[in-house]
Amino acid sequence: MKIPYLLLALILASLNAIGPFSIDTYLPAFPAIQDSLGASNLQVQQSLTAYMLPFSIMMLWHGAISDALGRRRVILVGMSLYLLASLLCCFAQSIELLWLGRALQGLSAGSGVIVGRAIVRDLLDGPAAQRLMSHVAMVFAIAPGVAPIIGGMLTTQWGWRSIFVLLAIMSAALMLLVWHKLPETLPVEKRQSLHPLHLLHAYLEVFGNARFVLLSVAMSSLFGGFFLYVMSAPVFLMQHLHLEATEFGWMFVPLVSGMVLGSVLSARLAGKFHAMGTVKLAYGIAGSAMLINLALNLLLPDTLAARIPQLMLYTLGMSTAMPTLTLHALDMFPARRGLAASCQGTIQTLIMAIAAGLIAPLLWGSTLSLAWGAAASFLISAAACAYALRGKRG
Template sequence: MKTSFFGTALVLGLLSAIGPFAIDMYLPALPSIGQSLGASMGAVQASLMAFFIALGIGQIIYGPVSDMVGRKAPLYFGLVLFAVASVGCALAPDIHTLVVLRFIQGLGACAGMVVPRAVVRDLHTGHDAARLMSLLMLVFSVSPILAPLAGSVLIETVGWRSVFWAVTVAAVLGLILLATSLPETRPAEERVNSSVGSALAAYGVLLRDKHFLGLVFIGAFGISSFFAYLANSSFVLIDHYGLTPRQYSIAFAANAASFIGISQFTGKLSAKFGLVRLVKFAVVGYAAMMTLLLAVNLAGVERLDVMIAMMFIGYGFLGLVVPTTAVLALEEHGEIAGTASALMGTLQFVTGAVVMAVTGVLADGTARPMIAGIAGSAIVAFVFARITLRGHGHSKEAQHA
């Protein structure tokens, strides 16, 4: 089965978006879930955090398995598990049951997070990989841009449980798409040397690769700033600033559109300047804007329009950081792309869960703890970039791109 470049990006992007769809549609429902189930803000946030922790833990298993048995089988398993858990979430009688089922739902969703990145590495490297990754993110953008709006409409008209029925339908559609439109990109002859032992050895190699880990953590703390926004924005914008769920979803979509829109320049910019130089430039802009946002807030300026505008610019820079660091991290590990993608995803989501937990503990109903978590993550990403990419401006990765 032959699939076009854009066709591959479309299929991989839609499969990757199913898990985030279950996050982004869910965000406007957080206050409603607390009221419906008689749960505190912390308990409701725990259901979101459980999903993220499962995404991190599950990836470390799916990656090596996809190296051993091929890319499609783990995707089938993950989508089925996700669909079953989604039905359970729709019927959950209390917050504790919902938290457990969200964890199981996350274990299913993470297959769609790790395997598509490995498929990109199966097919391409360098500039072509960056181009495909950015196209994948363009399709992936359907979730953070449209899902909160769709979720808010469902919540206002039918109730928060309808969100989980909607993601169940999305999982079923994903299974159909997987069966009909995605070829196997890891043929049997390439799986011969893949086993549990080789996976453990591969993790050992990756954990000793400081350059790989540095690139992973640049992306991890970049994504963590978005996770801090995910976990707190509905409470801040709806409860503190008084937005309706629909107005919140529009504000959320604006930042997501910036992130995804700018990421589409990754391919052209990396071809012209090289992946490493692009990361160095983008991470400086990202950290500077988010640090300035914190300084403005500490100075007493708490206007919603100012916060959204500055985040719009900052997350635009982040849209260049995430795909480029992912491509660079996987560049030298094509033989174990599934395992490398899994470790990258696990470290990024665990980092994100920790940042979410810290901002959740510090939450006081205002925007400041959320902004502090965003700015702190951006600064750490900048530090990792300075350390990891020092002297790599003309590396073979950049030349290859």
């Protein structure tokens, strides 16, 4: 069964969107969850870590299992578990039960993200793969902007538990869509063994490749400059910029617009502009945005006009670079793309979990400290990317 290009892009983007919806939708509900469950602000914040640590660990296995058993099966099982986990969160009567539900969501949500990347490389090569990855990113980019707005509205109208009802409905709809429309993209003759020694050798090969690890760190840290603001959104927007739970769109809509524009630019440049030239252009845009952000935080008081537009420019640069960096890393292991995508995702999510649980709370004191944190994350990314590309040239 051949799937139309637009439908394939929509399915892969929707599977990717489970991740940001799992994180961003309930950010505006933090105060309500805190009051409802009698938890502290830090305990509610740790529900992010409870989600992201299992998410990163299980990412090691989603791709490898899909290399052995096929792509569809892993996605369907993952979405089934995610549905049950969302219902557990919905009915949680204590912060501990919420942590458990979030951990189960983390174990299962990565199946769509990781296996989706492998599906792109199963079907397409070169500029065509970059275009599909960019189009997937374009649709996926809408999720972080829409999710907190929806979350704020649901919290105001029906309470924070309705957010997890929405996540359950989303996972059920994706299960049906994958079951009826997505064909298996990995032929039986190309599947890999799940023998422990065979897997151990494969993981050691991937994690032992310095250029692969550097590229994964570069992607993670580049995204981290944006992610620190996402994880700090309740404090950044409600305490420093004095917005309400229903006004998160003032930050997320511009940032998502930048991500969409970056994905459009990446797709336009595919096949017309050298891949590494695209990466250099993207880093130039993102670096300029970080310099402007630091300058405005040093010189001007906290207002929407002084804190948000430059972040949109940063996400434009970030999204321009991401498809090329992702595919470049996966192409280093053509026979094990699922496992390579797992390793890539694990590195990224571990860094994000550390950012959410440890680094972001340390930067909440002021908008200037957040700006310094984002700038540092970008510099780490630029250095890792430069070393990785230098290694390629060598």
